[in-house]
Amino acid sequence: MHIPLEAGPTPQPREGDMDAEALRHYGHQVVDWIANYIQSVHTRPVLAQVKPGDIQDMLPSHPPSQGEEMDQILADVERVILPGLTQWNSGRFMGYFGVTSAGPGILANMLEGAFNVSRMLWKTAPAATELEQITLDWLRQMLGLPAPLFGMIHHNSAIANVLAAAREFVPGLHIRQQGLAGRKEIPHLRFYASEEAHSSLEKAAILLGLGLESLRKIETDDAYRINVEALDQAIREDLREGWWPFAVVATVGTTSTTSVDPVESIADLCERYGLWLHVDAAYAGVAALMPEKRWLLRGCERADSLSINPHKWLFTPFHCSILYTRRPQALRATFSLTPDYLQSTEGCSGQAINLMDYDASLPHGFPALKLWMTLRYFGYDGLVANIAEHCRLARLFADWVEVSSDWELLFPTHLSVVCFRAHPWAIQSEERLDHLNERVLNRVNASGRCFLSPTRLKGRYTLRLAIGNLRTREEEVRLAWDELHTALRQELGVTPTLWSTLRQGRLRLLSFSDAPAKPNNLLP
The missing domain is CATH 3.90.1150.10 (Aspartate Aminotransferase, domain 1)
Structure with a gap:
């Protein structure tokens, strides 16, 4: 640690926010930096060229006691942070699913940070709530999906919410009120997906207390699509053995191959057995914007819920995952919980929706802004x-x-x-x-x-x-x-x-x- 030979005036704690002129100065500087970064990102190593612990070694182990100047903070972004990032925004990033944080979404994220709202109740952010509804309906129309569909944006996969609603939708379980623990009268619950389905299903099973054994993975055919005959057989076997089937997750665009499950045939089974059908079209769903790829969503109009992620292939920054559903009442029955300090009369009207009633997590900011600006720009x-x-x-x-x-x-x-x-x-x-x-x-x-x-x-x-x-x-x-x-x-x-x-x-x-x-x- 450097100790000055002569002590100067005692620094005063920094009180209040950055003043408007400083914000303007550094804001312009950051925008210029972002533009230069995007322009030159192709010149940087795509995979971060650091070893574990390198970033920690470049930073002090104790927090600052006095405020630091923004010039130094921004310099450390360039010196420390940037070399420690794998460049997902590079055109040479072709792993997982290639993604883009396009210019309109970057600007929208800046505006969202400035507004700093939470669209819990309609009245806490009317524009955020209503813009989300109109923007998701725009996308629904672009994809050729039928009306009406209720939609809302989540940070990421909403599969845990979907399975919780599907579980609550089963007559007589009353999981919301009575839970699962100690209730011997409830059989083990079971839901189904192909062996190519996303690992978020396992995490949702853990989170909801269903356990990994509640997910039965079904073999796939030569095209890596779920084998519908094997699914039917599995459901019948489970019913005979005392399991309680309640949901099936079909995939449109699997992570490994982008294979597409036969949604129409799966929907037939779900209707026969009274199971909730969720379609995971997180990656491939947006490809149905192309008329020649509209077949990708064939049968999805019969699904109880459908997920599509604009942050995967619709050029929108991360934390923009859409859940559409034909059964918003099931989500509301599962998650609606309003303490005294969040009571509101506006949510009782048909147009004033309190989106917190359809989700397990709080708060949400203004996620529709980046999607709305992206759709309008392109x-x-x-x-x-x-x-x-x-x-x-x-x-x-x-x-x-x-x-x-x-x-x-x-x-x-x-x-x-x-x-x-x-x-x-x-x-x-x-x-x-x-x-x-x-x-x-x-x-x-x-x-x-x-x-x-x-x-x-x-x-x-x-x-x-x-x-x-x-x-x-x-x-x-x-x-x-x-x-x-x-x-x-x-x-x-x-x-x-x-x-x-x-x-x-x-x-x-x-x-x-x-x-x-x-x-x-x-x-x-």
Whole structure:
């Protein structure tokens, strides 16, 4: 610690907020910094080039006793924070699901921070409540979903809310009032999803006290869609064995492959057995904006609830997950709880909705603002054009894989995610292929030039290239392809000259001379 030789005047505690002139000065500075950051994000390593503990080591272990100047704070954002971030906003980020925090949403987040409201009751933020309703109805119309649908925005997946409402919807359980503990008269509850469903289902089961055993995962077919006959059989088995089935979760656009469950057939089963049907269309749902992809939401009009995440593929900053439902009364019956200090007469009218009555968490800010500004900025035509371009780029990459003798597709590409792996003709062992692809991926990501993520399909280690960022252009996709080739060559220990010769089929490595030939386009 530095100790001055002579003590100066005793610093006075900083009281009150930053004055308007200082806010204006630093606000302009931050906006300029953000614009420069977005403009140059492609020049930064996509994967953070730090080790665990590096960020902590760059910061003091004790909080400041006196206020610090904003110049120093902002300088530390550049010095400490930025190098410790994986650049999700880069066009070279192609892992998980490619996302974009587009300009309108960034500005909306700044405005939301300035307003600092909570749309608990209608009267605590009338504009936030009503704008949310109109914005979600705009999106409903764009997607071709039927009216009426009640919608609200959540920070992230609302599956726990959905399952709680579905559980309360079952006659005679009264979980809201009496709970589950100690009630021997209630059988074990069961809900269903495919083995490709998102892990948020397990977390919801834990959170709601249902337990992981309450989720029964159903096998999938060759296209990684839930097997409806197996689902029907599982429901009948559970009924015979004393379980109480109450819900099914179908997926439109699974995380691993973007496969689409047969929602219409699942809806038939749910109607037959009286089960709540929720459709998780978090990623793929927005693709139904394109007329040729409207089939993605076929049957979803029969679902009790449907989730779509604009923060995945609608260019909106994080914490914008939409829940649509045909049964808002079930959510309200589950979560409505109004203490004396939140009593309000406005919520009794048809138009003045108190959104806190439909959700388990408080508070919510003004999440609709960023979606509203994004929809207005791009318009329907702009949104469709960008989503269509992402699908084109994914198909282009898949074409490169299909014609290569060193790589293979592991699932057809119908949206903006490509599932593939390296498969040199000389390697036939699945174990060796798994290790090779894992090493290739680690090399690519460690370079910082682009970022991809893996999954497993039928046990096979699979690489995923996910396109969804507005800044991902054809040159970024080409760069990823070149990086993958370079990493594969390095893993096989082949020089660039020899690699070129091998790929043209003019030479065989002696160690691989007895390996069988591998066809160019090996599909599952």
